[in-house]
Amino acid sequence: MIRVQNASRWYGLVVGINRVSLDLEPGVTGLLGVNGAGKSTLLNLMAGLLKPTAGSVTLDGEPIFAHPRALARIGYCPGADRFWEDMTGLEFVTFLGRLSGLTAAAAKERAGRALQEVALGDEGGKRIRAMSKGMRQKVKMAQALVHDPQILLLDEPLNGMDPPSRAHAIAAIKRWGEEGRCVLVSSHLLHEVEAMTSRILLLHYGRVLASGEVPQVREAIASRPLKVFLRCADARTLASVLIAWPTVASVTFAGDGRNLTVEVSDASDFRARLGALLAEREVGLEILNPLDDNLAAVFSYLVA
């Protein structure tokens, strides 16, 4: 497991990341943040490409920076294009497999498998120079996977991919997480991160603003009550009961008078009370839908 402890990285007077601490667990974690939040810096630190100015980044207790043994367990898909353009995709991935210690035959076989895994099997024989942006992204993902690493660090891996390729890549990333790999994926596209995982790490100005499961993070944002949409036959009666609860901040009628929007300061207390109410009284509840416990809401409340 990768452990980042009080790690800071400064570029002269500019802060890359500042006193970041986290543990990267098996499964998929989404790394979020606006431009310049420090996502790529954190990924570079974890990939051993940067040395922390302060603090430490370790893999099972061993520092990652300048430690080939630790690096051998990490697969890194960089955000920027980094290729030998004259090679074919298969040659490139094979070469990097060899650099990671695979024998020539094993590297070629694994490269073929990795390219198939990212849905570039047949087109892997093309020269990288002639590849589209999406195909290049797939080659980068394949090279991160070729040596079968336990840790996968993916910097905006879905950029430039067409919708079917995105769907395929999302499924693949989820599968790698389910296989027990620690996968950290940075992205600006919240719905894609949401499709891969509910576990997030949100960076802002070089610091960890929030980490954990999206619902937990949402509940922790005390300044923004959770909005819940309810539709029921007897909305007035229900509203009169709800407004008396201490965890309900406001109740708003909408539409045809059967729709309610309730602002809740403590979601778990609200759920428990509502469950008890529904058990003892018939209110004709048709729809119960939390409006802002999704990733987009969490992101906008914390960052925007």
Next chain:
Amino acid sequence: MPVFEQGYAPYDGPRRPLSKRWWPVFREEVQPYLRKRRFLFLLILALLPWAWGILLTFFHTQLGDSENVKAFIAELPKVDESLVAVLLGNFYNLFLLTIVSIWVGSGLVARDRRDGTLAVFLGRALGPLQYLWAKGAALGFFLLIFSLLPVLVLVIFQVGLTGQPAWLWEHARVLWGSALFTLLGPFTLVLFLLALSSMGRSPRLVGLTFFGIVFLGPAACGILYAITRSPLVWFPSIFTQLKALAELCLGAEVHPGEPGLALPPAATLLFFALLAASSVLVLAARFRGRAVLK
């Protein structure tokens, strides 16, 4: 494209030890040059003077007793320390050595920096030392053609044609002197080019800088010498020091009266020691904190 079974099975096959992972980088660096005709032609050009050396061996051993050409052959130089010093330290050999150094060496690190592939190398289980070793070995491999390799071929011909292994004992300095020249001269240039290349992103600029240092240096030293008349001004000239090193290692004075070679042997050794040390310091500073990735 082969068809594999579906699914991504974990890899549990053998892995190369960390110490051997430089080999693919070395191979990838050397192979493209071996496919370039112009580059191979340059290497063949470099070997021409050595072919003359082999011809001399042939004349002395096979035709030396012939009455018709005996007098003529007696006038020809013999294969010994002096001849090897001439072949190693002449302008032609050093000029081609510089050209090949620039051709291969200027892009060693700079090209990877420009393309962003340096991060790919260092992000793998490949330490900076292995990376630099692989890159340096690629340039060193080609520079052997201007130093130790043709000397070995010449010696093999000499011993083979005369049938006298005793020649090796009498002229042992040809071997160890050439090895020392290779170690101190061309291999120090490898370090210097690695350091220079790690400071730039443009192989062309690195090549031009190296060319300027090697060829404009002697010109500047020449002007200074004309003014000061002090041989000390030749100290920083790589070209002159390589010539001096060839003479020093083989114990032969083949350019008598050349002002740049009037420096004491210690100055030549000091020059190459300083060049190697400063190159190592630059490389350590660039790679230790990965400043080279910026």
